[in-house]
Amino acid sequence: MKIRLSKTLVAVATSAVLLTAVPVVGIAESASASVPTYIVGFEGPMTGGAAALGTAAIYGMDLAITVANATLNLPFNVTTINPSSPQANTVYDDQCSGSNGGTEATAAVGVSNLIAMVGPECSGATRTALPIYSAAHVATVSPSATAAALTTGKANNTFMRVVPGDDVQGAADAKFLVKTKGKKKIYVLNDASFYGSGLASVFNTAAKANGAKTTVATLPLSTACTGNGSTSQFASTATLIKNSGATAVYYGGYYCDFGQLLNALHDANYTGAIMSGDGSEDPALLTSVTDPSYASGVYLSIASSGGSIPQWFLNGYNAQSGAPDAASAPYATQAYDSTLMILTAMKAAWHRGISATNLRKAVVTKLHALTYRGITGVIKFQSNGNLTRASVINFYHVLSGQSGAGTTGGYGIVQFAHS
Amino acid sequence: MLNFFSSHWSILQAQFWSLLVIGLANGFIYAMVAIGYTLVYGVLRLINFAHSEVVMSGAFGGYFALRETLGSTIPNGVSSIGYVMLGAVVGALVGALVATFVERVAYRPLRKRNAPKIAFLISAIGASYFLVNLAGKEFGRYNTVLPQPYVNKTAFTFLGAQVQTYYLVIVVFAMIMLVVLDRFVAKSRLGRSIRAVAQDAETASLMGVNIDRTIGLTFIIGGALGGVAGFMIALNTGAIYTMGFVPALKAFTAAVLGGIGNLRGAVLGGLLLGVVESMSVAFVNPAFIDVVAFGILVLVLLFRPTGILGERLGRTA
Numbered sequence: 001m002k003i004r005l006s007k008t009l010v011a012v013a014t015s016a017v018l019l020t021a022v023p024v025v026g027i028a029e030s031a032s033a034s035v036p037t038y039i040v041g042f043e044g045p046m047t048g049g050a051a052a053l054g055t056a057a058i059y060g061m062d063l064a065i066t067v068a069n070a071t072l073n074l075p076f077n078v079t080t081i082n083p084s085s086p087q088a089n090t091v092y093d094d095q096c097s098g099s100n101g102g103t104e105a106t107a108a109v110g111v112s113n114l115i116a117m118v119g120p121e122c123s124g125a126t127r128t129a130l131p132i133y134s135a136a137h138v139a140t141v142s143p144s145a146t147a148a149a150l151t152t153g154k155a156n157n158t159f160m161r162v163v164p165g166d167d168v169q170g171a172a173d174a175k176f177l178v179k180t181k182g183k184k185k186i187y188v189l190n191d192a193s194f195y196g197s198g199l200a201s202v203f204n205t206a207a208k209a210n211g212a213k214t215t216v217a218t219l220p221l222s223t224a225c226t227g228n229g230s231t232s233q234f235a236s237t238a239t240l241i242k243n244s245g246a247t248a249v250y251y252g253g254y255y256c257d258f259g260q261l262l263n264a265l266h267d268a269n270y271t272g273a274i275m276s277g278d279g280s281e282d283p284a285l286l287t288s289v290t291d292p293s294y295a296s297g298v299y300l301s302i303a304s305s306g307g308s309i310p311q312w313f314l315n316g317y318n319a320q321s322g323a324p325d326a327a328s329a330p331y332a333t334q335a336y337d338s339t340l341m342i343l344t345a346m347k348a349a350w351h352r353g354i355s356a357t358n359l360r361k362a363v364v365t366k367l368h369a370l371t372y373r374g375i376t377g378v379i380k381f382q383s384n385g386n387l388t389r390a391s392v393i394n395f396y397h398v399l400s401g402q403s404g405a406g407t408t409g410g411y412g413i414v415q416f417a418h419s
Numbered sequence: 420m421l422n423f424f425s426s427h428w429s430i431l432q433a434q435f436w437s438l439l440v441i442g443l444a445n446g447f448i449y450a451m452v453a454i455g456y457t458l459v460y461g462v463l464r465l466i467n468f469a470h471s472e473v474v475m476s477g478a479f480g481g482y483f484a485l486r487e488t489l490g491s492t493i494p495n496g497v498s499s500i501g502y503v504m505l506g507a508v509v510g511a512l513v514g515a516l517v518a519t520f521v522e523r524v525a526y527r528p529l530r531k532r533n534a535p536k537i538a539f540l541i542s543a544i545g546a547s548y549f550l551v552n553l554a555g556k557e558f559g560r561y562n563t564v565l566p567q568p569y570v571n572k573t574a575f576t577f578l579g580a581q582v583q584t585y586y587l588v589i590v591v592f593a594m595i596m597l598v599v600l601d602r603f604v605a606k607s608r609l610g611r612s613i614r615a616v617a618q619d620a621e622t623a624s625l626m627g628v629n630i631d632r633t634i635g636l637t638f639i640i641g642g643a644l645g646g647v648a649g650f651m652i653a654l655n656t657g658a659i660y661t662m663g664f665v666p667a668l669k670a671f672t673a674a675v676l677g678g679i680g681n682l683r684g685a686v687l688g689g690l691l692l693g694v695v696e697s698m699s700v701a702f703v704n705p706a707f708i709d710v711v712a713f714g715i716l717v718l719v720l721l722f723r724p725t726g727i728l729g730e731r732l733g734r735t736a
Contacts, residue, residue, distance in 0.1 A: 047560035049659075095560075192706060218706035223661045224562045230665045231656040232445045232693075233708060236700040239437045240430070256562055260656055267571060267583050287564060290571065290655075 037077040038356070039114040040065070040342050041090055042335075043104050043129060043140075044121030048095035049225030049256030052284040053121050056329035057143055058083040058091060061118055063316050064339035074347055084322040089114060094125040095226060096254065098194060101125030102132055109136035112356055115346055116141070116363050118338045121331070122254075123147030123166075123195035126159065134158045137360040139367050141342055143334030146278065146303075147198045150385070157385035158364050162334045162341075162376060163303045164391030166195070169277055170202025172393040173250065173301050177275055178210040181299075183248035186212050187241045189261065191253030192220040192229070199277050200252030207250070215244065225256035238264035248273040255280040259288025259295075266294040275299035281396070283328045295398045302330075303391055309333055310375055337374030345370055431701035436580035438697045444586040446693025447593035451648035452670030453677070453685035454600065455518070455641030461617040461680040462637045465536060468543040469521045470645055471667030472550035473514045477646025478653035478662060479558055480513030481506035482565050489566040502568035503588055506654075507647045514646015515639045521546050522638040527631070555660035562657040589651050596644060597686055603640075604682060613637055617680065669696075669712070676716050678726030687727060691715075 042061055044054035062081040068074060081090050089111045092104035101120055108114055109132055116139040120126040126145040133140050141160045148167040150159055177183050186207055190200035197218070204214050219237060221227025238261070241249060249265065249272060251258050258280040265274065266289075274297075281302045286292040309326065313333065317326035326332055342363065348370070349362035371380045380388045431438070452474055459467040484506050494502055525546040529538050569588070573581040604610035612633045615623035624630050649658075652666060669692060677688025692712055699711040719727060 047555075049562055051561050217704050220706050222656070223665050224656045224659055226560065226659065226661050228665065229706075230669070230709070231652070231662075232666075232669075232696065233700070233705045234656075235441045235445075236438055236697045236708075237705045239434055239441060240700055243430075243434050243437070259562075263655065267585065269573065269581060288562065288657075290564060290567060 034352075035076055036356075037079060037113060038346065038359075039079045039089055039111060040339060040346075041092060041108050041111070041114050041117045041119075042081065043092040043094055043101075043108060043117055043119035043125070044144075045096040046091060046093035048097070049227075050096040050122065050254050050279075050282075052255075052282050052324070053096070053144065053330055054091075054093065055083070056324055056332045057118065057121060057335035058086065059317060059320050059323040059329065060143075060332035060335035061339045062320065063313075064336045064343070067316075068340060068343040072343060072347055074343065075350055075352075076346070078343065083320065092117075092119075094120060094122070094129070096122035096125055096193075097226070098124035098128045101128035105129035105132035109133060109138055114138070115356065115359055116342045116367075118143065118335055118342065120145055122193075123150060123198065124193050126150055127194050130159050137357070137364060139342065139345075139360070139364045141338040141367065143331040143338050144278070145195075147195050148202065149194075149198060151382075152384070154384040156364070156368065156383055160367060160381045160385040162338055162374075162379055162387065163278070163331075164393070165386060166199040166277070167202050168391050169301060169303065169393055170199050170252075171206040173275060173277060174203045174206030174210055174212075176301070176395050177248055177250060177273065177299070178207050178212045181248070181273055183273055184212050185244075185246050186214050186248045186250055187244065187246040188214050188216045189237070189249065189251045189253075190216075190218055191225075191227075191251075191257050192218050193253060195279055196221075196251075196253035198252070199279070200250065203250050203252065203277075215246065219253075219257065219261065221253070222257055222260060224260055225254060227257075231260060234260050234264035235267065237261075238268035238270060241265065242268040242270045246272055248275065251276040251280065253279055255282040255285040256288050259285055262289050262294045262298065266290075273297075273299065275301070278302040278330075282330045283324075285398070298398045300396045300398065301393050302396070303393055313375055333374075333376050337372070337376050337379060340374065341367065341370065341372045341379055344372060427702045431698060434701065435698075436578040438701065439694060440577065440580045440582055440586055442694035442697030443690060444589045444693070445697065446673075446690035447589050447597075448648050448651055448666060448689075449670045449673045449692055450597065450686040450689030451593055451644045451651075452666055453674040453689045454597070454682060455645040456671050456674040457677075457680055457682060457685040458613070458637045458641045460674070462613060462620070462634055463526070463530075463539075465526075465539045466543075466671065467518075467521070467638075467641075468540065469525065469546040469550065470518075470641070470670075471663030472547050472554070473518045473521070473642045473645040473663070474649035474652070474667055475554060475658070475660060475663035476517040476550065477510035477514035477642075477649030478658040479554065479649075480646060481510035481650030482563060482653060482658045484509035485566045485568060489568065493567045493570050495570060499569035503592075503654075506565075506568060506650050507592060510646040510650030511643035512646070514644070514649065515642040517550065518638040518642025518645065519635065521550075522635060527634075530634075551660055551663070558658075558660060560660060562659045564657040565653050568654075585655055588654070592647065592651065596647065600640065600644070601682060609633075609636055672713065672716050676719055676726055678728040681726070681728045684726055684728035691727075 046054040058081050065080050092108050094100040094104045120129050121144045123145045146166045148165045188204045190196040220229030222229040222231045281300045314326045345363045345366035349366045455470045525542040571584050574584045574587045612628045616633045673688035673692045674685045677684030696708045696712050699708045
């Protein structure tokens, strides 16, 4: 009986231990589960003619998330991007297309733990995506969408950007081409995109104000860049330009169609100066032309990324499997800064129990209040989403001598900086 | 208004020959693609809306042929001609293969069931979407520049117009192919069977013409020409999965302009469209050249609904 009682006591005690242990384990597990996991998404071109922009950006983002997890002591988890095979709900491919921008934004805001976005990268896609992000209180920090209209007249804008708008770049480009290079007769072309036509329009106004005579024409985004325009238009236009006596050509658009234009200008034996803005500033320009030498001497402008890129960034970026070369990856540093700034704002806005919806709203407010020192410079946003600091536009020219089909070369020397 | 025309007329006068050369080269490409539309319309009385993907597949066929055979240096002389021919032949083969696939999968089953015309249209659009997305998935959704089989430079100057090697290649290849096709359809036994089916398929069948084989042959010829046209386009602008849409739309317009179902009409329509497009940049912003081209189409059809040369594949070739 005594033995039986002892056995009963042992059984009861064991049961009690087990019963008490389960909640302990449960509490431990729920404590772990109570640390929420959030997503900072990306919207930009992952396929299509401008895919190089998106690829470069998500590697910058992934590096930033890794750095944040190691150094920011975040009280929540952030889903990494895993650029070679992006994780679910992290990357939204709009192909730089206005018609896709809204669709992708709708998909993104529907993800309950997605708090903010890096991007959209292209202005046309941003225009259609913005009302959707704004209605869902999702902050969007773009590394590259530069159309002036995206920020004009806005207050407490959910859209912010770490690059100057086209009103700054177009005017600087005009001053460079007319005043510095002395080009007084300029053919101004654009690809009919929201970005390209806006940039070309600003350039045209500024060029005329600087004393140049301009002719304006539109070459709609061609099927070579997954647009709907014809590729046959380039040859006739190039012939027209050649025989017009224009001493310079300015192109507002993306590198893909700019390559088509360079082919046509080469075939037409055009020898004047050729320039384009940041949409064409991509190493893939050299693979968009029939021969890289066709792009030799072309002037390109891009907003300053805050001096030279730090070596630690280059090393970290290049160490990622499948990453393009950091030194020439367009907007990689801007994507990195955008991500870290968002994560810093999220950390500042977060408190235990905050809902994802309220966190989205709080992040917008924090982003407008934050001053962040990134590798592209000090970032502080105006209420309309533009940077508060004066912008520096760098001018480059494509180096000559990079011939041979399929060869990709780096960009050339900095001519001068304009602020 | 008078000033507008006089200033733009002087631009056209100064650059007439240069724009004509470009227009003819583009026109020959439209003509080669338009033949595919007009042949199929002639024998089946339907528009093959998947023909744009035949053009695209020919471009990728030529691309892979050149990529696998061309070295790092750009060939010249006879070697260049050989490589262009290789690309064109592979483009033609792939184009013919894809056109045959479309005929077998999208059309023949419907023909056997006497399906209404709308079913053919929907089936063609489905085939087109399938092929374009398959190409995007398999070949990437970015523009692929072809390895150069020749150095593109001014081959010669004609009345002040600098004729590039590229334009010369298009014009020579297209002219040879179109003349051979014209003679083939007019003189050969198989050509006669195509014309017979175009005139009256039922009677042709009673006379011993194998309808299935003739229709299959029509798709092969149209596909081969479309494939070569795709390769020619890609030589200049590169290959991408969406590239067939615009040239095929223009070629369809050319076929209607010349008289759908009429081989020589397709060629005439293509050349006319190419030249009008090219010349119109002297007058209007390049963004509006399609408006000019399609405006002319509307005008022609208003006054001559059957096109310039009318529908008559069955009666002449």
